[in-house]
Amino acid sequence: MASNAAVPFWRAAGMTYITYSNICANLVRNCLKEPYKTEALSREKVHFSISKWTDGKPEKPTIRSDSPEE
Amino acid sequence: MFRQASRLLARTTTPWRRSRAFSSDVPATPAQDSSFIESWSKVIPNLDPPKTPSSFMTPRPATPSAIPSKLTVNFVLPYASELSAKEVDMVIVPATTGQMGVLPGHVPTIAELKPGILSVHEGNDVTKYFLSSGFALIHANSVADIIAVEAVPVDRLDPALVQKGLADFTQKLGSATTDLEKAEAQIGVDVHSAMNSAITG
Numbered sequence: 003m004a005s006n007a008a009v010p011f012w013r014a015a016g017m018t019y020i021t022y023s024n025i026c027a028n029l030v031r032n033c034l035k036e037p038y039k040t041e042a043l044s045r046e047k048v049h050f051s052i053s054k055w056t057d058g059k060p061e062k063p064t065i066r067s068d069s070p071e072e
Numbered sequence: 073m074f075r076q077a078s079r080l081l082a083r084t085t086t087p088w089r090r091s092r093a094f095s096s097d098v099p100a101t102p103a104q105d106s107s108f109i110e111s112w113s114k115v116i117p118n119l120d121p122p123k124t125p126s127s128f129m130t131p132r133p134a135t136p137s138a139i140p141s142k143l144t145v146n147f148v149l150p151y152a153s154e155l156s157a158k159e160v161d162m163v164i165v166p167a168t169t170g171q172m173g174v175l176p177g178h179v180p181t182i183a184e185l186k187p188g189i190l191s192v193h194e195g196n197d198v199t200k201y202f203l204s205s206g207f208a209l210i211h212a213n214s215v216a217d218i219i220a221v222e223a224v225p226v227d228r229l230d231p232a233l234v235q236k237g238l239a240d241f242t243q244k245l246g247s248a249t250t251d252l253e254k255a256e257a258q259i260g261v262d263v264h265s266a267m268n269s270a271i272t273g
Binding site: 010011012014015016017022023024025026027029030031032033034035036038039042045 | 151168187202204205206221222224228229230233234237251252254255256258259260263264267
């Protein structure tokens with residue numbers, strides 16, 4: 003069964019819907035006027051710590067976040 | 073023989089009724105799980121049955137037989153609920169197939185949305201939001217659920233940033249090589265031109 007449904011251009015390029023939707027949302031947030039823009043960007047900040055496990059034991063966790071200074 | 077007559081008469085009137093319901097006719101969700109309560113009371117008649125998750129949820133309104141006069145809109149974002157069960161006259165959603173107006177009694181539809189303007193019409197008031205993308209689910213009982221990742225009132229968009237973004241992405245589209253870069257640049261051009269027409273139009 004050949005895919006004769008018209009796929010959107012982003013899916014044809016290998017992007018998923020979530021990626022597409024997040025890119026659109028980021029572009030809209032970057033075009034906001036000033037107080038709203040900083041609110042929106044601070045709301046969407048991500049901050050998490052990752053620890054890799056080897057031999058059943060966790061190694062020291064690394065902290066990752068959107069902004070490079072942390 | 074005549075005792076059966078009323079039953080036979082009743083049977084001949086049934087063929088004109090639909091024997092199977094349409095799949096889009098959604099029944100109202102009950103506030104309690106009746107089969108659970110029945111089986112509980114058979115096994116443990118002395119205790120009250122515990123509440124199940126369905127009793128904590130507000131039940132889905134039934135599909136009314138006449139078209140209701142107002143549309144109930146639930147407009148939600150990941151971080152906030154913009155409109156929650158608001159009764160309006162009409163909403164116009166930016167579907168990928170074009171601007172779609174939704175009135176009470178609209179056919180059940182699932183529409184993918186493109187970056188564009190959502191306008192909510194209530195009497196003489198029109199509220200417009202610019203949506204980044206999302207979905208609109210319209211149910212048979214005239215409830216419309218609109219979900220978007222980002223939605224801002226149009227006056228919060230900065231025209232200078234939009235123009236700059238449009239110019240940047242148009243240039244990136246010209247110079248893109250891989251499929252993925254082209255797709256990203258195309259998305260940038262689409263979103264910025266939608267914002268541009270939202271601000272000017």
